[in-house]
Amino acid sequence: MPRLLLAFFFVVAASQASAERCSAVVNGSEIVVDSENFTTFANDVKRREKLLSWPSRKWNKAWGSPPACNSGVLYDYLATTVPTEEIATYCLTSTEDDGYFLIPGPRNFRGLCRKTVCERVNTTVDETTEISKSIAQGATKALTEPGGARAIAHQSGALILSGSAGTITANLASTGSTMMTALSAPAVLAAAGVSVLAVGGTVYMCRR
Structure with a gap:
């Protein structure tokens, strides 16, 4: 019996610790x-998503994998890779092949890009x-020249060049x-603004 109780408490403790994590x-x-370390923006997102009756992804105990991160957690997490004075001008976007990125552009309340379209460039x-x-x-x-392209190397590993199509072409x-x-x-x-994103061996061009 003591062994069973010990095993039970171990599983509960492990589940609670894992439940604080999410994957993306x-x-x-x-x-x-x-996820508990990235809640500044995420808490507001979570509250408003509940008001909109968005379904939440449940913990997959059968597979033992953490639930998917919501956009608020991911925005807060990736915001640590962008200079604080610039994060207000960034939004969260995603692609089928390479997942989520932070790029310059207007965002909605979930932190997701409003109008940005990203296309993979077959370089x-x-x-x-x-x-x-x-x-x-x-x-x-x-x-940092006025009207010029702005190049940023995120700590997350993404390299971004943003500006007008003309200034990026020149660079x-x-x-x-x-x-x-x-x-x-x-x-x-x-487009109002263009960004070229290079991460690993992939290049994306995003416009808004």
């Missing part, structure tokens, strides 16, 4: 987040490398024809 795919990698390995290098160099130089002019073709599309040229 961020920047192409699966992560587990201690070659060499072109992806050159794009990543170019953005990283720009981030090191801290490009990535030597990176290859695939990226230049994508940037010259009519919808991109007409």
Whole structure:
């Protein structure tokens, strides 16, 4: 009997500890987040989602995997990788292949991007490398010219170059024809703002 009680308390304790965690795919990698550490924005999101009667994902005891993180937790978590003075201008977006990212753009109350559209650019390995290098160099130089492109290297591993299609083209002019073709599309040229996101071996172009 004592052994059974001990086992029972161990399972309960483990479940409670695990229940404080959630999982998500961020920047192409699966992560587990201690959700209680990221509640500033998440609490408001959770409250408003309940008011809208959004279904919540239950703990999957059969598989032993943590529940999916809600957008509020992910926003708070990724906000730690962005300079504090800039996070107000960021929103959370997601792609089918690489999960969630934080990019410049207006957001709704859940922290999700309102109008941003992200498309994967089928760059070659060499072109992806050159794009990543170019953005990283720009981030090191801290490009802050009025009307110019802004390069940011997130601690999360994402490299972002944002600005107008023209300024980004000027900064990535030597990176290859695939990226230049994508940037010259009519919808991109007409966009209010454009961001090129490089993470791992993948490049996305986002417009709003």
